[in-house]
Amino acid sequence: HGLLHHWRRPRDVLRDIAADQVIRRVGVARVLFDDTRWPTPDADMDDETFDRWALRRRHQCPIVLERRNPRYCRWRQMGDGTILAVVEEYTTTALEASVTYGAYPVARRYLRSKDSDPMLPVNVWDVWFGQYRCILLDDEPIFGGSGAYKGVVKHGYPEIPYLIAPFREV
Numbered sequence: 001h002g003l004l005h006h007w008r009r010p011r012d013v014l015r016d017i018a019a020d021q022v023i024r025r026v027g028v029a030r031v032l033f034d035d036t037r038w039p040t041p042d043a044d045m046d047d048e049t050f051d052r053w054a055l056r057r058r059h060q061c062p063i064v065l066e067r068r069n070p071r072y073c074r075w076r077q078m079g080d081g082t083i084l085a086v087v088e089e090y091t092t093t094a095l096e097a098s099v100t101y102g103a104y105p106v107a108r109r110y111l112r113s114k115d116s117d118p119m120l121p122v123n124v125w126d127v128w129f130g131q132y133r134c135i136l137l138d139d140e141p142i143f144g145g146s147g148a149y150k151g152v153v154k155h156g157y158p159e160i161p162y163l164i165a166p167f168r169e170v
Contacts, residue, residue: 007065016067017165027165028068033157038062068162075164083160088126097122097137107135107142128160 017027095118141151
């Protein structure tokens with residue numbers, strides 16, 4: 001009940017997904033864990049310090065439900081509904097990409113070249129396949145690595161965290 005309440009304010013994400021189901025015939029959502037919203041407490045905290053720490057964060061929820069635009073999402077499912085792969089491909093501005101992906105050093109380095117005009121378009125590809133994920137900004141992978149699988153990392157979720165909700169399907 002608490003998660004639903006949190007996800008429905010200030011903007012009702014569930015309502016937006018239902019609207020996509022009606023308008024675009026499918027709703028797409030992504031459920032992620034954002035550890036920046038609930039960081040791990042220090043091990044050496046005493047009870048009083050921990051209580052203050054928890055009190056400051058009691059209105060934050062690390063489980064995030066995001067509405068994804070079905071126009072930019074493609075996926076493959078098995079017959080039983082298991083999602084095999086999801087690809088999101090969309091265009092954003094260099095400013096928005098730097099806010100979203102600025103925590104990754106490779107993305108920061110790439111987007112620094114676009115600092116002359118923050119409104120320049122950037123193509124974003126977010127690829128989920130099995131237990132692996134890759135994000136590309138204008139065909140440049142932002143995750144580390146080298147060789148044939150440069151930019152591909154394990155995402156750490158037990159399954160691909162997308163929910164596909166077609167209209168009028170039970």
